[in-house]
Amino acid sequence: MNKTTREEIKEKLVADKFFAKSNWGLKIRQILLTLLAWCGLLVPFVWFLLPSIFKNDDIGWDFYVSAQEILRLENLGLFFLIAFFVIAVISII
Numbered sequence: 001m002n003k004t005t006r007e008e009i010k011e012k013l014v015a016d017k018f019f020a021k022s023n024w025g026l027k028i029r030q031i032l033l034t035l036l037a038w039c040g041l042l043v044p045f046v047w048f049l050l051p052s053i054f055k056n057d058d059i060g061w062d063f064y065v066s067a068q069e070i071l072r073l074e075n076l077g078l079f080f081l082i083a084f085f086v087i088a089v090i091s092i093i
Contacts, residue, residue: 048073 017023018030051069 017026048069
């Protein structure tokens, strides 16, 4: 029975500098870029949903919501619903 050495396993596995012990600059930079990317993804949705959710509340925000914006929100929800079911079916198959 052949024993696999540690060097052979290192050659087969992928090494990532992010998980090394001493790369703090790389870790900080990648975490900040990841957070910035998540903010870039979420801010447009929040920007679009706030007027739709708080259109008649007495919180001091005066939003004008048109029928076209509500239609866009419904279409976006329908798109995500269809995408969810397609991904669910594909992942089961």
